[in-house]
Amino acid sequence: MTSPTIHAPVETLVGLGQIAAGQAPKRMKAVLGSCIGLALYHPRLKTGALAHIVLPDSAGRTGPPGKFADTAVGHMIEMLRQLDTPVHGLTARLTGGANMFGGNGPIRIGEENIKAVTQSLRRASIRVVGQDVGGNCGRRIVFDCSSGQITVEKAGQPSRSL
């Protein structure tokens, strides 16, 4: 009798401005610089969404659903609602918002992204339970809908989980 083959869940790549949503055991991944990786998760239902947020403010513009911090959270909530997941009980984890090079100019987009995402979450009354933001390094992240955790890898450093 042969043993069953166990396949690790395939990781969905979330590109710039995109949002992915799903249920356990779904895993989603992204590579971040100044962008924010925002994960919303419902611990009891084990459903979650990951947005790759590029800019802080849409200023009324349209674009891919995860592109702007002020509109991405609303889109994520709607996508989770379609998975029968209510807003009440959602938790948030933030990663990214780095300044990769330069940085003496008037606008530090990573910092602006962090502020804008935090404000959007406050408006939606969603609690932030973990974050790894800022600094000068890129991040490679994997969001696991089985646990709600984000594994964060940075060059030259051991990975950590939020």
Place this chain on the structure above:
Amino acid sequence: MNPIHDDVRKTLDVLHELFTSATHDASAAMCRWTDGLISVTLDEVRRTPLEEVAQTLELGDELLTMVVLTLEGEVGGNLILVFDDVNGRQLAAKLLRQPIGSTPEWSPLEMSALTETGNILGCAYVNALTRLIGTELVPSAPYFIQDFGASVLQQAMMAQAVSTDELLLCRIGFHREDEELDWHVIFVPTPAMQEAMTRSLHAAP
């Protein structure tokens, strides 16, 4: 015929023409710097949807060695010189006329050699573009970075991402004699730079 598609096509053709000319100058500078060993050619000028940029440029999610040069100001952009680690160290060794470093970490001298390569290439492009578009461009000091390529690219593309969901990118390839090297320069111009380049070619006699 879709008029919008025709317009986009014409703009890309115009930019391709301008970058080919600038790349010719950059190749001459690279040849001089490497004693005739390395030359550069324009691979492509293209528009890519925001979410596909990293895959289109085959940056993957691995760590890369890069030198970044920023052209400051509204008419500007970012030039990213990308190497895999092995080839980067080989180039540094050749430039320094010493054996390839044996430690995992790059020495300050190796980093300096690669940074200077980025500086020479970047300044060749700056001089050529300044001449071709008739606008002074101001380069930053180059930055040596070892990180995820997609992470660095994100910051480089911000000026474009503010106003569009499709990014304009130019990719330049390197050659050693007949061999194509796994190095690239990615140029991400700001929207104002794109307009300046398009205007310059339309104004040319």
